[in-house]
Amino acid sequence: MEQKSWGIIVETSFGKGYAYICETNYIVSLLPEWYAAIPMEQKEETVRRALEAAGEIIGELPETFVWPLSEKEYIRKLEGEFSSVVLEITQECTLRCEYCIYSGNYENVRVHSSCYMTKEVVKRSLDFYAAHSKNSSKAVVSFYGGEALMRFDIVKYAVSYAREIFRGKELFFRISSNGTTLTASVLEWLNQNEDIEIVITVNGITHDVYRKFPNGDGSLGMIMGNLQIIRQQYPKLWNRVNFLANIVSLQELLELREFYMKEIGKPPLLITGILEYGGNERIEKILQVRDSDEAEKEIYRLYCEKQDSYLKPYFHTEVSEIRNRLIGRREKACQITACCMPFLGSLFISAEGSFGLCERAGIWKHCGDIYKGIDMEYVQKIKQEVIAIFQNRCRECWCQRLCSICFKDFQTMEDGSIELPEVFCQRMRESVKNALGLFCEMRERNPETVNN
Template sequence: MNIIFKGIKTPKHYYIYDRGRNAILEVDAEEYEELENIQNGNLKSIESKVLERYQHYGFLKENTVTKIEHPCTHALKHYLSNHLEKLTLQVTQRCNLRCEYCIYSGNYDTRTHSELDMDFDTAKRAIDFYLNASNELDELTVAFYGGEPLLNIELIRKCVVYVYEKSFGRRVVFSITTNGTLLNENTVSFLEEHKFNVMISLDGSQKEHDTYRKFQNGKGSFKVIQENLRRIKEKHPEFFKKISYNSVLNPENDYQNIKDYFEKDDLLASADVFTNIVESEDLTQDIQFSETFSLINKFDYLKLCLFMLGKLDEEDVSKLVLVKRSFIYERYHQITKKAEIGDTCHPGGPCIPGTRRLFVNVQGYMFPCERVSETSPVMAIGHLDSGFDIKKVNSLLNIGKITEDLCKNCWALFHCNQCAQKADGKDHLSRELKVKHCPISKGQAFMNLKEICILKELGCTFER
């Protein structure tokens, strides 16, 4: 009998994660030991009274999965024709900075800077394509990306006008990710007029930011950004309040200084800040984070947990980790549904490629999002001239098929975080690369479930 579950022990209690119901069961020590003996082959399942009792209530049943297939597979053409949620236009591959960890920096195997700009004809075709394939949505989202997108501000202006002309009364949200160095008065007035959601890449105080985010001449960009932000705050105070910031955490930077800057600086103390660890995938050199970085980050996360338990006030929690609360709540509510798994399912990692945030580069090639490699043929899911390559989209959606034998019997199936990017072999989807990431994905899944168990037993209600 093939019953798939995972034991979880906390300092106080014992739990079993039942994959067949995507549910966590609290058990006593004797039950836990007996179930572990079954899993380890030391006890036959038909001899277990504990197993018999749980199966009577619909849990810990034999694995029913016989096929790995994404549930949206048969509706794929419909989604691609009617439900594109967001369009991201790469309006330029140029940039006025040379950030060392940027995916275009040359330190990655994925892409480099170029002098290419998107022309208006390509942008119009991309917008038309998006509008025609989003008819099920009342709200449209068009984002502008680079390089540094504000180097091609005139194209952005034309695109905004064109979207308004073609959207036929539907609500439109515009967004842009920028390095913040080109936010002059005319540009800011334009962005404010059209209610842009603006995210600025800013890594912390001058010392941390200028370590990596430099102009082409090697000079740091921090002071220029600060001057722009002070002017925006003075002349456009309401618009300023809505700007968000993305901080890339680097191994050589002082995490405490970054925290102090975003939490205490007179400009940004009340701003929304999102953090990302510097991307290690395809990086040509290894990265290592210091022990100090890890300790401070873990302490901040502990305070987040104490806040969720009602032991600390929200203002005592670093805003650099506060955003993670919603992800914990989402995971908890998923496992409380206790839905039966059925015979066909798919690992939880991939979105429907192209529908979540379709990325169109300067040459009109289409990709699932802006995070995948533009130099990888396997990640190009079509072109504006020919539309989506349904076969390629389907292969990315069903990335679990290349490890079907493993996925069918993996306890972490529902909690897998691997999208097709992890299997990008450039000219093929690589089983070897995907399998290489499995231990990391399963390790994260285990820690996430254990965290939920501990929070629950300590009194967290998981109420938003």
């Protein structure tokens, strides 16, 4: 029902209507008196007819979907221009967060285990990455878990080996951490190594509800204590500490904003929701929270009017996509831009050495590993499957030019084929519709921040 190929109507909180037209990527402001006079059940049809009459909609659908690079260019990049590698240093963690993807509360996802990346796997992984990024001037190595710093020895080894093999290149490291493993020796080492950024998850006042130690104790006190030490003793390191946060409601977003302003003093890099797909009844329960209208209004006011920097990490990506969209009639061959071509976005390597596309997409069992290399036959097969799915599903979807569905949303079946659950499309359309509403609201409240 929501999937109308021409586009969609969004309304701002002032009641003004806008039409987003997929064919041209235009957002048309509808005459307020004209729009207000149309009965609710006729709005969609009347607006569409008016846009057709004005020549804004001609009804041409894309004929096909294509990857942005030719086969030759793709292979050339695969051979020597991988952009970054993510190493799953360990599958163990100091915490047992309730909504963790590895908590056992999600279908078909591994659970915490004592498996960690050995030095031999680290070496082979970095050698593979080096061989496939020989034409890049820059290398980025990220450490992921579980809690990567539980194997501090392995992280240190990986950093020193990477420095050896990437000598002469710009080299940058990133560690994802839950903030509980920042011992004196870890902090001293991080302080001395200025090419390492650390990203810590802190969820504000609701942190302890979900982010607990195995004995049930909350982890916020320990993390804030560690952050206090960094601020007092390692002010330079503090500049390299960044944050992530997870929320389940807009009310939590408001509370998070307050917390970060008062207790941390800088906004997180990214604020995300909690994955719903594949979650059991515990995840459903966590996600049951409903937002109040007041919270929504306050968020809109702060974000749209004031461009609040503490709220940007939640809205910014989608709103920026809209702000930076290419205006103009779409091509007959629609280019896939939001979904990376396999391995060109990132290369994820599991503790055992299996390949995946990035930490968000996880392991793709059939993609290959550090011993056999990339299974090119399989990679070509999934590239074609993605085209087929987009071809069937997206040609008539109004969201096709703003959609950011990618491999993280595709599910791999036992036989290695891929599927895109419809629920991801529904959520994507909902989310783009909200972002379009926000963008239009910004245009009304604060026109100089938005130019089209």
